[in-house]
Amino acid sequence: MCGIVGYIGRKEAFPIIIKGLKRLEYRGYDSAGVALLNGDMTVFKKAGKVSDLETIVDGARTHASIGIGHTRWATHGEPNDRNAHPHLSQSGNLAVIHNGIIENYAAIKEELTKRGYTFHSDTDTEVLVNLIEEVQKQENTSLDNAVRIALNQVVGAYAIVVLNKKNPDQLLAARKGSPLVIGIGDDEFFVASDASPIIEYTKNVVYLDEQEYAIINRDGSYQIRTLGNVEKSPEIKKLEFSIETIEKGGFEHFMLKEIYEQPRAIEDSLRGRMNASQGWIKLGGFNEYSNRISRADRFLITACGTSWHSGLIGEYMIEDLARVPVEVEYASEFRYRNPIITEHDVVIAISQSGETADTLAAINLAKERQALIYGICNVIGSSIARTSHAGSYTHAGPEIGVASTKAFSTQVSLITLMALQMAEHRGTIATSRMREILYELENIPKKIEETLQLDAQIKEIASIYKDASNFLYLGRGYNFPVALEGALKLKEISYIHAEGYPAAEMKHGPIALIDENMPVVFLATNKSAYEKIVSNVQEVKARKGKIIAVVNKGDTHIRELADHLIEVPETEEILSPLITIVPLQLLAYHIAIMRGCNVDQPRNLAKSVTVE
Numbered sequence: 240m241c242g243i244v245g246y247i248g249r250k251e252a253f254p255i256i257i258k259g260l261k262r263l264e265y266r267g268y269d270s271a272g273v274a275l276l277n278g279d280m281t282v283f284k285k286a287g288k289v290s291d292l293e294t295i296v297d298g299a300r301t302h303a304s305i306g307i308g309h310t311r312w313a314t315h316g317e318p319n320d321r322n323a324h325p326h327l328s329q330s331g332n333l334a335v336i337h338n339g340i341i342e343n344y345a346a347i348k349e350e351l352t353k354r355g356y357t358f359h360s361d362t363d364t365e366v367l368v369n370l371i372e373e374v375q376k377q378e379n380t381s382l383d384n385a386v387r388i389a390l391n392q393v394v395g396a397y398a399i400v401v402l403n404k405k406n407p408d409q410l411l412a413a414r415k416g417s418p419l420v421i422g423i424g425d426d427e428f429f430v431a432s433d434a435s436p437i438i439e440y441t442k443n444v445v446y447l448d449e450q451e452y453a454i455i456n457r458d459g460s461y462q463i464r465t466l467g468n469v470e471k472s473p474e475i476k477k478l479e480f481s482i483e484t485i486e487k488g489g490f491e492h493f494m495l496k497e498i499y500e501q502p503r504a505i506e507d508s509l510r511g512r513m514n515a516s517q518g519w520i521k522l523g524g525f526n527e528y529s530n531r532i533s534r535a536d537r538f539l540i541t542a543c544g545t546s547w548h549s550g551l552i553g554e555y556m557i558e559d560l561a562r563v564p565v566e567v568e569y570a571s572e573f574r575y576r577n578p579i580i581t582e583h584d585v586v587i588a589i590s591q592s593g594e595t596a597d598t599l600a601a602i603n604l605a606k607e608r609q610a611l612i613y614g615i616c617n618v619i620g621s622s623i624a625r626t627s628h629a630g631s632y633t634h635a636g637p638e639i640g641v642a643s644t645k646a647f648s649t650q651v652s653l654i655t656l657m658a659l660q661m662a663e664h665r666g667t668i669a670t671s672r673m674r675e676i677l678y679e680l681e682n683i684p685k686k687i688e689e690t691l692q693l694d695a696q697i698k699e700i701a702s703i704y705k706d707a708s709n710f711l712y713l714g715r716g717y718n719f720p721v722a723l724e725g726a727l728k729l730k731e732i733s734y735i736h737a738e739g740y741p742a743a744e745m746k747h748g749p750i751a752l753i754d755e756n757m758p759v760v761f762l763a764t765n766k767s768a769y770e771k772i773v774s775n776v777q778e779v780k781a782r783k784g785k786i787i788a789v790v791n792k793g794d795t796h797i798r799e800l801a802d803h804l805i806e807v808p809e810t811e812e813i814l815s816p817l818i819t820i821v822p823l824q825l826l827a828y829h830i831a832i833m834r835g836c837n838v839d840q841p842r843n844l845a846k847s848v849t850v851e
């Protein structure tokens with residue numbers, strides 16, 4: 240996510256802002272910038288790190304006691320100098336920094352262009368700052384009221400801070416969907432995305448609530464108002480935790496934070512791309528090539544690790560719904576086996592980092608052979624994203640933990656939309672059925688929240704099996720890829736050997752492994768093959784395996800057979816991976832912690848494998 244820092248007070252603003260941006264580096268970003276008010280509106284901004292920004296700053300022009308700074312995690316527009324924040328309005332009087340996504344920016348940009356506005360970046364933020372300026376002109380009103388009116392016109396999520404060249408004694412801040420904290424100092428104020436840039440100066444903070452904005456004045460006064468223009472009495476809170484804890488959002492590790500971020504991450508990945516009640520799906524990259532995608536003879540999905548597991552779910556979904564042949568390939572194998580690829584193929588590359596060397600090489604090979612390349616990445620402007628002909632970003636926000644969690648669930652969410660859109664284009668799904676699935680997809684974040692409530696129970700199970708030497712994860716249908724992913728999670732952070740297997744495959748050999756020392760995790764939420772999975776559970780029980788079963792809430796049958804029952808909310812079978820993966824992520828996390836492992840940076844692993 241982007242990082243926001245603002246300052247107004249008696250001290251030099253620039254060093255406070257730069258230090259604050261460095262406190263926010265953990266959030267992940269690709270460019271940085273500052274705007275300072277010192278008679279002029281002085282802006283420095285640059286792609287790269289905050290330290291890169293510092294190299295271009297002219298120290299002679301940084302004297303100011305009010306300013307704003309930003310680290311950008313690109314959502315609209317490549318990571319480069321001109322797309323870096325702050326963005327200035329046409330007049331140069333306003334500067335804005337923004338964390339979030341303005342969904343209706345294109346329509347607003349079109350209208351502003353008609354009114355003579357010109358744009359120098361590809362960002363939604365530059366549209367917003369000019370909308371504010373236009374509203375103030377049209378309404379002939381105060382800037383804070385213009386901000387309020389403008390924000391009532393935008394759709395999406397934002398946390399913004401506005402600097403006004405005409406009023407160097409005031410900062411304006413507002414939020415909807417993205418967090419913003421105001422630090423209350425002695426005759427000074429701080430504004431930031433979280434408390435980490437603030438805590439060393441003051442422990443007194445006000446958290447802006449949804450759809451609220453703040454008018455912050457140099458004289459020490461401030462006001463909190465709703466976008467409905469109702470004044471709110473601010474609730475000052477005292478910061479109790481360390482900077483390190485703040486960076487992790489109050490969680491002990493990034494991985495746990497990212498497991499808990501999945502509901503919001505899925506909402507962000509779906510935002511503006513589907514509407515269940517109106518029955519539409521809009522995947523930008525997809526629509527651009529919809530003919531080639533609709534006429535494709537075959538889909539090849541290539542990825543590595545967790546992303547490959549998302550791809551396997553994609554195979555099941557696309558064949559199930561769109562009735563098109565799909566092959567899922569490990570990128571490292573695909574690139575060297577001289578595969579048959581034609582211009583009638585669509586190759587879908589899935590990659591959180593967008594920099595995985597094998598996946599990048601695989602799509603370069605496919606591109607040479609005229610296939611259409613569709614990228615599903617989390618990092619805007621990454622190599623795989625730029626190499627693909629088209630694609631969709633997962634908008635999961637930076638994933639810091641090496642073990643992929645929210646990237647997996649947002650990849651699966653996007654692949655679900657792709658499969659549905661393909662099925663709609665090919666006429667292989669009834670509109671009513673598509674809407675049913677879309678409605679349930681909208682419910683998934685809430686159901687994940689509900690599943691996360693099982694954390695304490697899962698921690699208890701982890702304490703029982705933390706010293707196991709081996710684990711088996713078994714699933715059928717859509718839960719088979721989840722079994723693979725659950726096993727990978729455990730392996731990579733707890734260093735316990737674990738294998739994922741199709742449940743029915745046990746009798747072809749692996750069942751010889753079962754004894755009283757073998758914990759077996761069953762994913763048993765399938766309704767279509769329920770009786771089959773029950774018999775698989777019985778096979779394991781008969782050999783004294785310890786059974787940890789993930790079942791639909793209210794399951795009665797497996798309850799009798801399992802040693803531990805994890806009851807999750809029921810959902811459409813096609814969407815079950817989004818729910819059943821959550822207990823497995825938590826199980827792996829807790830076991831790894833109990834074994835004293837470094838869950839965020841496991842041994843031997845890198846977040847992005849940019850080498851072969």
Ligand code: AGP
Nearest residue numbers: 544545546590591592595642643
């Ligand atoms: C998953 O937890 C691992 N971090 C790893 O398998 C990862 O999924 C794989 O390296 C692919 O990375 P990518 O999604 O960035 O391409």
